[in-house]
Every structure is written in structure tokens, then in C-alpha cells.
Amino acid sequence: MDWKVVANAPWIWIAGFIQAGIGIFQAWYFLRLGSRILEKHGGYTRKDIGAIARGALITAIGPILAEIFVMMALVIAISAGYTWQREGVGVGSVFTELVQASNSAIGAGQEFGTDSFNMVGFATAVFVANISCIGWSLGAALFTPYLGKARERIARGDIRFLAVITVCSTLGIFGYYAANEMKKGGGKLVAVIAGAVISAFLFKLADWIKRPRLKEWALGIAMFAAMYIAHLFAGAS
Amino acid sequence: MAAEKKGFVDIEPKVFEDEYVKPVHKVGFWTCLGISVAMFVPPLLLYLIYGVFAPWEAIGAGMALALTYAVPFFFIEPISYYPVYGDAGNYMSMTTGNVSNLRLPCAAVAQAVAGVPEGTRKGAAIAAIGIAVSVLAGVTGVFIGSLTGGWITAQFPGWLTEAFKQYLLPAVWGAVFGQFALRGPVYALPALIIAGIPLMLGLKAYFTIPIAVFGTILLGWALYKWRNIAPSEGGD
Numbered sequence: 001m002d003w004k005v006v007a008n009a010p011w012i013w014i015a016g017f018i019q020a021g022i023g024i025f026q027a028w029y030f031l032r033l034g035s036r037i038l039e040k041h042g043g044y045t046r047k048d049i050g051a052i053a054r055g056a057l058i059t060a061i062g063p064i065l066a067e068i069f070v071m072m073a074l075v076i077a078i079s080a081g082y083t084w085q086r087e088g089v090g091v092g093s094v095f096t097e098l099v100q101a102s103n104s105a106i107g108a109g110q111e112f113g114t115d116s117f118n119m120v121g122f123a124t125a126v127f128v129a130n131i132s133c134i135g136w137s138l139g140a141a142l143f144t145p146y147l148g149k150a151r152e153r154i155a156r157g158d159i160r161f162l163a164v165i166t167v168c169s170t171l172g173i174f175g176y177y178a179a180n181e182m183k184k185g186g187g188k189l190v191a192v193i194a195g196a197v198i199s200a201f202l203f204k205l206a207d208w209i210k211r212p213r214l215k216e217w218a219l220g221i222a223m224f225a226a227m228y229i230a231h232l233f234a235g236a237s
Numbered sequence: 238m239a240a241e242k243k244g245f246v247d248i249e250p251k252v253f254e255d256e257y258v259k260p261v262h263k264v265g266f267w268t269c270l271g272i273s274v275a276m277f278v279p280p281l282l283l284y285l286i287y288g289v290f291a292p293w294e295a296i297g298a299g300m301a302l303a304l305t306y307a308v309p310f311f312f313i314e315p316i317s318y319y320p321v322y323g324d325a326g327n328y329m330s331m332t333t334g335n336v337s338n339l340r341l342p343c344a345a346v347a348q349a350v351a352g353v354p355e356g357t358r359k360g361a362a363i364a365a366i367g368i369a370v371s372v373l374a375g376v377t378g379v380f381i382g383s384l385t386g387g388w389i390t391a392q393f394p395g396w397l398t399e400a401f402k403q404y405l406l407p408a409v410w411g412a413v414f415g416q417f418a419l420r421g422p423v424y425a426l427p428a429l430i431i432a433g434i435p436l437m438l439g440l441k442a443y444f445t446i447p448i449a450v451f452g453t454i455l456l457g458w459a460l461y462k463w464r465n466i467a468p469s470e471g472g473d
Contacts, residue, residue, distance in 0.1 A: 001287065011286050015279040020376050022275060023333050026268040027372035030261065030325040034362040034369070037257045041248045042359050048351065049366065055350040056343040056367035060374045063339040066405040067375070068382035069398055072390050075383065084383035085279060088376050089272065089333050100303050107299030108291065124291035124299050126283055130276040132303040133334075135311035137276075140331035141269035145262055147319040147327065155356070159247075160467040161458075162320075162356025167421040167468045168428070168457035169320040170345065170355075172450035174414040175428035177337060179436050179449075181407035182429075191404040195411025200419050203349065215349050219342055219412050226408035231400040 003122040007079035016085035023089035055216035062223040070094045077101070077113060078125075086129060100129040187234035195226035241352040241359075253358045258324065261365075265328030272332050309443035317450040321345075323361035326368045333372050338406055342413050343371035349416065355468060421468045423460065428453045 031053075038044040067087070071094050074083045078101065086097050098112075104125035105112035112121065155162045178196070181188045199222035206214035248257075284290045291299075318336055319327055322344045330336045347367025353360045382389060390398055418425035432449035440448075460466040 006283075006287055006289075009286075011282040012279060015275075015282055018278055019272060019275045020380070022268055022271045023329075023372060024376055026264065026332060027329055027369040029264050029268075030329060030365045031369035031373075033257060033260055033264075034325065034365040037248065037253065037362050038359065038366075041252050041256070042362070043246075044351075052347045052350050052363055052366050053370045055346040056370040057374055059343050059346040059367075060339060060371045062405055063335070063342065063409060064375055064378040066338075066401045067335065068378060069390055069393075069401045071379065071382055072387055075386055080383045080386050084380060087379045087383070089372075096306075099306065100299075103302035103306075104291075104295070104299040106302060107297070108295035119289055120291060120295065123280070123283055123289045124295045127280040127291050127296050128299040128303050130279050132300060132307055134273045134276050135304075135307060136314070136331040136334075137269045137273045139311050139315060140328050141266050141273065143315070144265060144324055144327045147315060148258075148324055151320060159354070159357060161461055163354055163468045164421075164457040164461050165320045165454055166355035166360075167417055168424055168453040169317065169450050170341070170417045171414065171421065171424050171428035172432065172453035173317060173321070173337060173341070173446070174410050174417065175425075175453065176432040176436070176442075176446050176449035177410035178407075178414045179429050179432040180445075181410055183433075183436055187404055188407045191407035192411035192414075195408040196415030196418065199412035199415035203416055203419055212350070212352070216346070218349070219346050219409075219416065222412035222415065223405060223408045226411055227400050227404040230404040230408065231396065234403075 001119060003117075003119040004079060006119065007122060008081040012079070012081035012085050016081070016088050019085065020088040051213070051216060058216055058220040059223075062220060062227075067094065074098065078122075082126075097129060100132065101125045104128040187230040190233040191226050191230035194229040195222050198222040198225050241354075245354055245357070248358045248362075250358070257358075257362060261325045261328070265325065269328055269332055309441075313443055313447055317446055320356070320454075322364045322368060325361070325365035329365070329368050329372055333375065335375065338409055339371050339375060340368045342409055343367040345413055345416055355420070421457070423466060424453055424457055427456050431456070 035049045038049060071083055071087055074094050074097055077098065087094065102112040105117050105121045108121045108124045110116040110118065110121040155165060178192045181192050199218055202218035202222060203215060206212055206218065314336060315327055315331060318330065318341065321341055322330060326344060330340045344364035344367040347363050348360055351363045353363055431452035432445065435445040435448050
């Protein structure tokens, strides 16, 4: 039996649909819950919620397209069905998936991407990739309430200090990712700097010209513009 | 559309607890448990339909390699990201992944559009909406992408595909950093330095990320305590 045929058979698409169904239900439920509390007790209108959702959707386009482009590596290396099952509501990035497949192949005494990789390697990859990421979802199920309690205890309801924690942790996270790319220099350094400058400028501009709707587009525009500038720079250098 | 006007008023804590937090934990718990169980479906189906099950020694060796890489992130990611996206955000992010490149930017924009101060109850509900939208869009995008195989990517010129692969992520990191640098300019450069030093020393990501996050929080705490410095009210 050719593992490539099995890897794209209906079973894996169905498994993907089951997982995606849970993820979609969860997102839909939280979307409805968040909208409802804001409308009922937060003074928000349908229109306000629509603007928030639109901003998120515009921002999501770039990263999703990027994911689809990178995902093709997985489609080619394994199969479309496996890609759907792992990436639809998968925790791992495409890169992680390829690493997991390679690790599984090593576990099975094979080498991923060569003729030695067969049904045994594939079955190992299916098991390892899926089961090894349960840590994230199970951890969330069991420990999320404690994360909130820990934060409350640290901030003791001080709203200004909660803002300090949020802004600092965001800058810490993205500072790490930004610095990691800046270290590589060249186009990547340019992409980080251009992204930061353009996004900061657009968010400020929205306030200056009193066009709050520009904020819905700010991150989306900044991403694409910075990507293009980095491409031009890399082509020129 | 900045929904928040001057003089921010948050949702009553009791109302928020009863009508939002409780159902979030209930549904979050069961869906996360559900997705954990659903992870067993692919290997199970492969066994039931084709009679193929990986040899245990291969699984053991493969899992050991995979978990060496993943286990630190089981702890670091939720702890580091939680202050940004809250309870519902954590359930969704740990179910669907792609946190830093997709979920967090969408949460950040949602809050900026609403003009809501960070760390508030309203902010948590708004971040949840932003992340939920990104999940629905993401699942749809990946489905279409997988179904059409290489067709979508083939429609783009080669240079653009390459630009996406090489530069989109650095552009995302920069853009979100720029947005939040406006919210707290005083923390921006130190945040880069705090992350940069362990990076230069070649420490692994699972050391560097907590150093970057908690180092910057520590700095923020010190500035708040001794200089009374905090981000201005109302998201930019």
C-alpha cells in the first residue's frame, strides 16, 4: 500500500473536520459571548462590534496567506489531507510539522523525504504529531482559570498596573520575535523596522486626522508594505 | 470606530464573572478536552481502516524527540501570552495555534479599534472577538488552501510567494511591536535589549521568551512603583 495514497484518503479529511468542528464551535461561541456582554453591559453597538471584527479580519489576511504559502511544503512532502488535518486547527506551525515528521521518521529508523520513508514512518508521524501537541490543549483545559487568578493576585485589581503588565508582556513577546529577525540582518531587518515604523505612523495618523477606521487597516497595511519594502531592499542589495 | 469615549467605564465585575467568565471556562474546558481527545482520532482511524499502527519503539523514540522540543512551550506560551489575550483567548490559542503570528496581532488590532485600555474586562472580551474572527478565517483559509493544493500559490508571481515566505513574519513582528511601542514608548527599546542579550548569547527560545516577557514586565513594574509610569489610558 502506497503511504502517499493513504495520506490523502477520506479518513484523514474526516479527522480534520472533527477537529476543525470543535475549533469553529469554540470560536463561534466566544465570539457570540464577547459580543453579547459588550452590547448588553459595555455600551457597544452592533456597528462597534462589526468594526472590531473587521479590523481582526483585515489583519488576519496577511498571516493566513503566508501560512498557505508555507503550507504547500507540507502538501508536497506529505499530502493535502494531512495538511488540512494538522493545520486546520493544528497547534503546530508548518515548520513544527515538518520537524515532527522528520523526528518520527528518525524514530522509525527512516529518513523523511527519502524513499526510506514508508507507511511505518507515516503512521509514526500521524501518532507523534497529534499526540505530542495534546500538552497545549490539555494544559489550557486544566490550568486557564489559575492563570487569571495569578494575574489578579499580582495586580490586585490595580487597572493601571494591569495595563503595565499587558503592554510590557506584548512588547516582550514581540521584542523577542523582532530581535530574533533583526539579528539575521538584510531584508529581514528591513522588514521588522519598516513594519514598526509604518504601523506606529498609521495608528498615530488615525488619531491626527480623526479617522479611527484607519486603525482597522493599520496592521494589515503595515505588514504588506514592510514585506514589499524588504523585498525591494533585498533585490537592490 | 473607537467605541470608547472619554472616561472609560469597565463592565461590573460581578456581571462579567457571571455572564462571561463562567461560561468561558465551562465551554473552554470542554472544547479543549474535546480537541485533546480528537487528537487520537487520526492514529485510531489509520489503525481501524488500514490496520496500520506505528511500532511502539518508533513512537517512543519519535515522541521523545518531539516532546524535547514541545514540552517547554506547553508552559511558557500560555504564561507569557495570557496577560495579552485573557481566558477565552488562551482556550482558543491553545486549541488552534499560530499564536504570535496570527492570534495576538488580531487581538491587538481589535483592542486598538475599540480604543479600550489594556488589561481591562472589556479588553478581554474584545481580544476574544478578534481571536475568534482569526480562527474562523484561518480554518476557512487553510481548508481552501489544502483543497486547491498548489493552485492558489501558483496564481501569484514567484517573487511575491518568496516575499511572503521570507518577509511577512518579520513584518508582522515589527508591526505589532510598533503598535505597542506607541502605547508604552518608554518600554520599547529596553524590551528589544532585554530580548536581544540572551539571543546574542545563543540561548534557546524557551529561555529567551520568558526572559524577554518577564524582564520587560519587571522593568514596567519598577517604573510604575518608583516613577508612577504607566501606559496612557485608552488604546491608541
